[in-house]
Amino acid sequence: MPHAAPSLRELEHHDAFLARHIGPNEAEIARMLEVVGQPSLDALTDAIVPASIRLDAPLDLPAPLDEHEALARIRALANRNKIFRSFIGQGYYGTRTPNVVLRNILENPAWYTAYTPYQAEISQGRMEALINFQTMVADLTGMDIANASLLDEATAAAEAMTLAKRAAKSKSDTFFVSERVHPQTLEVLRTRAAGLGIALQVGPDEDAAQADSFGVLLQYPDTYGRVRDHAGLAEAVHARGALLAVSADLLALALIEAPGAWGADIVVGNSQRFGVPFGFGGPHAAFLACRDAFKRSMPGRLIGVSVDSQGQPAYRLTLQTREQHIRREKATSNICTAQVLLAVMAGMYAVYHGPEGLKRIAARTHRLTALLAAALRGAGVAVGEDFFDTLHVTGIDAGAIHARAREAGINLRAIDDESVGISLDETATRDDVIALAGLFGAAIDDLDALDAATPDALPAALRRRTPYLQHPVFNTYHSEHELLRYMRALADKDLALDRTMIPLGSCTMKLNATAEMIPITWPEFANIHPLAPADQTEGYRELIDGLERMLAECTGYDAVSLQPNSGAQGEFAGLLAIRAWHASRGESHRDVCLIPESAHGTNPASAQMCGMRVVVVKCDRDGNVDVEDLRAQAAKHADRLAALMITYPSTHGVFEEAVVEICEIVHAHGGQVYTDGANMNALVGVAKPGKWGSDVSHLNLHKTFCIPHGGGGPGVGPCAVKAHLAPFLPSSAPLPPPAGEGARRADGGERPAGAVGMVSAARFGSASILPISWMYIVMMGAAGLKRATQVALLNANYVAKRLAPHYPTLYTGRSGLVAHECILDLRPLKDATGISAEDVAKRLIDFGFHAPTLSFPVAGTLMVEPTESESLAELDRFVEAMIQIREEIRAIEDGRLDREDNPLKHAPHTAAAVTASEWTRAYPRELAAFPLPSLKKQKYWPPVGRVDNVHGDKHVMCACIPIEAFKDEAAEA
Template identity: 60%
Template structure:
């Protein structure tokens, strides 16, 4: 018998994973737009002058099975030893319910930053728990909802101190017992700002000469000191005191707030987040109430909704870079929301008694280890410590270090004669025996006294922490699992619906790509292990960098920046270092279009540059004559220009190469923001059109999940002449300073992007870009007429996003962009980007992940909203009491009294809303003004929850 072979119609598994529309749907969409083929559409959209000449070719795309098999082979080249290196990174255990229900759950890892609070109540509550945990442990009034890592948090604290101190000094004091990476990142941040950093013993602090000081608690070598006296001296001289504190140690030790600290920073990594070769981990920052408006990062607050129920939201957003631009407190954009959620759940899971028990256990093990070493004559310092000791070993250092590795243990080499050892919650009796053996100590483990403490008596913590009932809930797994599920159900993430945010590229993170993230070989490596133990990571990073160079046209990549904003800063710093090396350190002007991301001007200010804005023409493009005039005006001092391509208006500008040529003519470098690389991969390379530096949002274009506002990765690509000025790291002996705590930023999420590229291949990546452009043009075509498409290219096409002009509705019907955003929630959608880059508009980016049915559902919802606005215009419905003004509607609106002049069905089931799987927001419209007037940023009492439920 002869069988006829059946084939998929050019619709392979790779396309099913990342490309939403089927071939037949693609044909239908092209017909709607008016093109015969996809290539015809691309030719009409992307200028020929910027098209790359050779296609991307990484060989054939891998199957899931082959890709995971290959990645497992690479992962196994990493050697997972027990690392007792410390230095801010510790072994920890992620409770299984948290691992499965949060870290591996797309309901949590595919969510967006909670700018729409009504559909973010779950993660907002979890982040409020995080803030409460941090505020309690540090003894300070208010905390933010996470920063990128401890070292960058330390640098942020320094600049915050500079902004808020009344001292006129320009010196920042750094405790020499701070972790080396913290000192290095502080120095990197300080140098372009002209801040003098003085590193010394805390006893040498002269508070009259500084505007602020930071101390490590406990110190990197284990010392536990009370900094109360230093704080008093700083305050007497109008300076700011900062403590970098280990949150687990704070379960036993006096809090920074009780010492008089103004600011506390640190990492919550050891609260259930794997080391991951350096990240991602949620850093924290807390401060006195008086400083809250100067604190960088996001702050979750408590407000009310339109029916008077408790509701959470982002507070104090006027401090942020999208409002204040170059005057912002920081360029911080991506937080580490997913990791902050995990850390907060770790605290909920264990409660205060559990956290204290873990801290006590770690300390007792450290004491037992120290006593064993002392019993055979080793000198152990300090005498009082929490989890870290330093051992004087003289000429035996290398012998002991090698013996420890043979026993499966990594220790910390300090100078030429000392060894550091830091214990953690995963330390077992066998671990201690293996360390003793490396030192040549043969002891019966049980013979060493078990319960002895070496904490300073005067510094034992007496104040309570984690007192809120949420940290005392029934921690039975059933209740914990249901709590996490309840919170997830209050959110809207990509596992439920399209999130069509322009420039944010909320596309699918394929399951197969997420699997390696939680493999032990990637998750359990300390960032400072010997290189021969991280050969798998080395191979992964090297191959990923090579492929990213092919995609961008750049010659070198740095993976160190752990967010897009951090990538901007690192890229500009690289340009600045190049100018300085060339004797052009005076170049300090950066040309930035007025439509640029808010992080662009904020990043420029962080490297000490002056921002000169460039206007847009009537078509939304860079005003070339204004650009030329300002480049000429500032020619002698021009450092760089920052542009986004395709433009923030969603158009491939024909003049981009001319903009680059003008910049180079006057001695500047071109920074091309990589936010819109989703429209370029496989079609155009930023280096080919004139870029010298770009950052790549791996959490956008290359599929690392947003996680509710982070993790992110923002590696930078550079031309060859800039390669030697890329961020370095002291652990690798490099002279150029680091911008992040770990040498490779947050490497444990790089397997996601590597897998994405392996699974797609060059052809799949290029097809993804084409479909992203197709989907955007399909939405633009379906909605034109109902809404004006604000900017288009020469042939009436848009790039991967389009701007809908909703301003006429405000004039004709009193319908604002906010009303439209909230009404979309009733249809089960996250709103597009609101009022940026043009106030009163919506910027829509569907990405390639969305199938035609989801695009049509969104378009139906938008057309229904236009029809409701028409009803207001025609006088058929009340202009102030209508579905748009009262949106969103909750399930509670289906019961009880109903006094509105439209039906409950019209309220709750508009076009686009699914009947069976309807998404219900947890609250009605949140009152932002009330939340800012009545700022509450820690968990409210449980009675408030009861009141809200009534």
């Protein structure tokens, strides 16, 4: 009988993206199910997920496309966007990403698949890149210290406001905001101030000197382009006990004096124009820099310098208790994410160009602007004075000018009927200046002659005198060859998903497929200004609308906002919607938020930012919400109950059986249910929060929906809600035109009753990375998404079962199974041997693994989430490492290894340590370096030994290490 040919359907199945995304193949899944004791994936799902919430129908999504079809589909969307020359400015500017940075940072999985550098020893490369960013920002702003990036300029300004409130001597509750700040900054400030009881006073800069406020925010140069001397104002503000915050342009600071030199206390801004494209609004790395006195109150992350176990310099996250979400309801912010990948790009831009290169770029940009201004004045057109790169053109028929500009493929800033804004940038050319002048009837016959006759337009008193970027790192790597090798050397120091699984519980680290990543660098997505007219962004809008619909279908909600540019922002938006809904019903007094004691730290932090009062609900000994305590607390606070925040599956890694009952209890007492979407990777295609009684969730597109973590950002945290909350999602309407120059805005800028403002600077948040999640869902389809969830459950349970003889799993659900993650209890080992969970985490580095989540949510444990993307071979490699580590601990128990001098206490082991001429440890070098034979074939060598956290907090240093430190190190070697 002739051999039967495979069917077309079988052949097409093997080309499906699903098989590329999910790690184990069919045979491996069968073997793993046998270990777990389940006959099929469906049976496993039924054994784990409560029947009360399980879906009985597949997701209503289009049939999946293969990679080539999906790329063709999204290419068609991209082609519907129109790339005009955008001179809109308003905080966003054209820039040239150095090709060496584009290819070797943004498009390099060694950088974009890395995790937040909590584990210092395997993050030295990206932390050095971030400390370059911090040094760059501190130097240019003239401040003592800068953080490792924030989400965007507007939210950074909001963080500056709250920092000023904490640190100022003034007891006022008013924050003065210049009417000349960017409109989106003012919008976000209004949103943030409302929940914190802060009154905004908006007016001319001059009024700030007399305002009774705890702080002042200025824009420098201002939104209309004017560069002003604020030294006298700074003195007046300080005399009242207030602090001065300045939102500054980094490129302008290469030519104009640093805010720190004339009295600023806090400086914020956006590093976007340092090589990061428009991207229709993001992601871009904001920054916050301040005086040294405020460093322990700074929001966000801060990279510092400590020493390792050999006394050598080593980077780490310093002052880690500052990570605001760790402080729960006592937090001053819910910041738990940065824009690391974009900060690395901006820092490398400065490394590549150096101080002289930045000065040339800034000078050329200013020169072209000055020439355009001269040409316009020569034609009788009024333009502003004392500018860097932005002209405020007044006394014109703005509508006619815009119409002419559109015909020429040019976008200008809309201000009012009689004025426009023009912002030039690094990408501007001589031809652009001639074309722009022509829009106003100004002809330039000889640009060089005009150049010779035109002075610069910067105020002489504000020309830069403070030096910047003097460290060798900014004065060494100016050839592409040298920068390429520098970036490669940094990447080689780190562990990312391109080298190993990152089994972090509650921080899903799954495949970020190349096909998903490809579209983000296409010009049709990258080079669109966030304020471009709607007829130029039809492709973006179709993609955004489609992604919102698909996310709504996956979650069971009715509406989705993609504006929040982090999970924490999504939480904030969801709670704002709940508060606004209560207010719309005449119940604005409802302010109690019930939060289980096991919740993520961002939950209580977000609640307090919305003006809510946190009440903690107990958990039982199995890690579940104590339903009776919830019932009692809901009844006790019934008159003021606003919401319950719950994570599902729970932070303990189990599906709680009572979730429907929990929702019913809260609703019966007038509250709303907020479900944290951090663990959505265990739900897609299996259960929908919006169908079991939840009212709102944020999602983590950088977890469940495949946007890479980027070393600690970017992220996207959409807010999904039921229909009754939809009117209260963050505003995505175009910003209203600002008031004309010199005109005052309404004091405080009250919004219409019930309206919720912007939570991020751009209407659609980090729009340029949304194609990643769109591609993932389109390529997986309904069946693929469900299978991904099921294999995530299988992988976690396989790891738990394999490790059960060696490490007990702390919490399980019914049938003795876990959800998508398991908590390994190491506390008995600490009692018996002195070996801590941290020792195990450090020893895993010697095996080439990033550690699981350490001591969260339970101290002394490791929480493991393998995700569906990890193959059986990689899971087994991790299991074998953990078993070997358990054998080493057993050797300590038996006395075969010393209790203090053992491989776990001294891990990780560097190549320098194990090859040193003298070896003084009580265990063999080979055990230190190669605890498993497989490591002799492929080995990751950590660049530093165990980092001393205490030393780093006692000796806070958050700038580039002086070159002398490396000279001393070389001399000692």
